[in-house]
Amino acid sequence: MIRFLYADQLSQFPILADSMFKDRAAQFKHRLDWEVTVDENGWEMDQYDVLNPLYIIVSSPDGRHAGSVRIMPTVGRIMTNEHFLHLTGGVRIASPLIWECTRFCLAPDAPIGVAAALLAAGTEMGIRFGIEQALGVIYAKTVPIYRRIGIAPDIIGTDGNGRDAISVGLWPMTEEARADISRKSGIPLSVMADWFDASFPEHAAPTGERLAA
Numbered sequence: 333m334i335r336f337l338y339a340d341q342l343s344q345f346p347i348l349a350d351s352m353f354k355d356r357a358a359q360f361k362h363r364l365d366w367e368v369t370v371d372e373n374g375w376e377m378d379q380y381d382v383l384n385p386l387y388i389i390v391s392s393p394d395g396r397h398a399g400s401v402r403i404m405p406t407v408g409r410i411m412t413n414e415h416f417l418h419l420t421g422g423v424r425i426a427s428p429l430i431w432e433c434t435r436f437c438l439a440p441d442a443p444i445g446v447a448a449a450l451l452a453a454g455t456e457m458g459i460r461f462g463i464e465q466a467l468g469v470i471y472a473k474t475v476p477i478y479r480r481i482g483i484a485p486d487i488i489g490t491d492g493n494g495r496d497a498i499s500v501g502l503w504p505m506t507e508e509a510r511a512d513i514s515r516k517s518g519i520p521l522s523v524m525a526d527w528f529d530a531s532f533p534e535h536a537a538p539t540g541e542r543l544a545a
Contacts, residue, residue, distance in 0.1 A: 333390070333391045334388065334389070334390055334391075334449060334453045334527040334530075334531075335348070335387075335388075335389045335391060335530075335531055336386060336387070336388055336389075336453070336457060336527075336528065336531035336532065337386070337387050337389060337531070338384055338385070338386050338387075339381060339382070339383075339384045339385055339386075339387070340384055342387070345395070347395045347396060348389060348391055348395055348396065348397055350373075350375075351396040351397035351439070352387070352389060352397035352400050352437070353373075353374075353375030353376055353377060354373075354374050354375060354376075354397075355397050355400075355437055355438075355439045355440070356375070356376035356377075356400075356435060356437045357370045357374055357375060357376035358440055359437050359438070359440075360376055360435075360437070361376055380402070380404065380409065380410075380411060380434070381402070383404065383408065383409060385402045385403060385404045386402075386403040386404070387400055387401070387402055387403070388400060388401050388403065388450055388453050388454055388457065390442075390446050390449050390450060390453075392439075396439070397439055398438070398439050398442045398443065398446050399437060399438045399439060399442050399446035399447065399449070399450050400435070400436075400437050400450070401433050401434070401435065401436045401437070401450050401454060402433070402434045402435040403431055403432070403433055403454070403457070404431060404432050404434070405428065405431050405432075406425050406426050406427055406430045406431060406432055406467060407426050407427065407428055410425075410432040410434075410467075411432065411434050411469070412425060412432055412467055412468075412469060412500060413425060413426070416469050416498075416500055418489075418491060419469065419488075419489035419490070419491055419498070419499065419500040420488060420489050420500055421489060425467055429462070429463055429464040429465065430463070430464065430465045430466070430467050430502070431458070431461075431463050431466055431467065432466070432467045432468065433454065433466050433467065433468040433503075434468065434469070436450070436468075445517070447477070447481065448481045448513065448516075448517035448519065449517070449519065451478070451481050451482075451483055451513055451517075452510075452513045452514065452517060452519045452524050453524065453527050453528070454466060455483060455503075455505055455509055455510045455513055455524075456510060456524040456525065456527065456528050457528060458505030459505055459506070459507065459510060460528050460532075463505045464504075464505055464506075465502045465503060465504060465505060466502070466503040466505060467500070467501075467502055467503075468485070468500070468501060468503070469498060469499070469500050469501075470485070470498070470499055470500075470501060471495070471496065471497070471498055471499075472487075472490060472492075472494075472495065472496075472497040472498065472499045473494075473495035473496070473497075475487070475499070475501075478503075480516065481513060481516055481517060482509070482512035482513040482514075482515065482516040482517065483503055483504070483509050483512065483513055484503075485499075485501025485502060485503045486501060486502045486503075486504075487499045487500070487501045488500055488501065488502060510524065
C-alpha cells in the first residue's frame with residue numbers, strides 16, 4: 333500500500349512511523365555511514381523532519397515500512413539550498429513548481445518493485461499538485477537505475493568522480509514521465525491515481541497550500 337502522509341499524521345500510524353525511521357537509521361547511518369543522528373529510539377531524524385514534510389511511504393502487509401521518500405517545497409527550507417549549493421553553482425532553487433525529494437529509503441528486506449512504486453507515486457503526486465519538477469541529490473551511480481524505471485534526472489551539477497560522485501538533478505513531473513514509469517514498472521496508471529485519491533480524497537490544492545503554510 334502507498335500512503336501520502338504529512339509528519340503531523342504519522343502518530344496515527346505508529347508501527348509505520350517507527351519502522352520508517354528505524355529503517356532510515358539502518359540505511360543512512362549503519363549501511364552508508366553518513367553523519368546522521370540516531371536518537372534513543374533508534375530513529376534517524378533531522379532538522380527537516382520537524383517542518384511537517386510530506387512522506388510517500390510504501391507499507392508492507394503487516395503495516396511496516398518497506399520504502400519511503402520525504403517531499404518538501406523549495407519555497408521553504410530545503411537540504412539542497414542549505415547543504416549542497418556547491419552542486420548548483422551557488423544558485424538557490426526556490427519555486428512553487430519545484431519540490432525537493434530527500435531521504436529515499438528502502439527497508440533492508442524491501443521486495444522488488446518498491447523503488448519503482450515510490451517514483452510512480454511521486455510522479456502522480458507531482459502532476460496532481462501541479463508540480464513541474466522534482467529536485468534531489470543522488471549518487472551518480474544511481475542514474476542508470478532511474479533510467480531503467482523510466483524517469484531519468486537532468487543532472488545540473490556533480491561533485492567527485494566515478495560511481496561515488498554525488499549529483500543534483502531535476503526530474504520531470506509530466507504525463508509522459510508517468511506513462512514511461514507505468515510501462516516499465518508494470519504499475520497501471522489507474523493504480524497510481526488510486527494511491528493519490530486514497531490519501532487526498534478531497535484533492536489537495538495544486539500549489540500544496542497546506543505544506544507551504
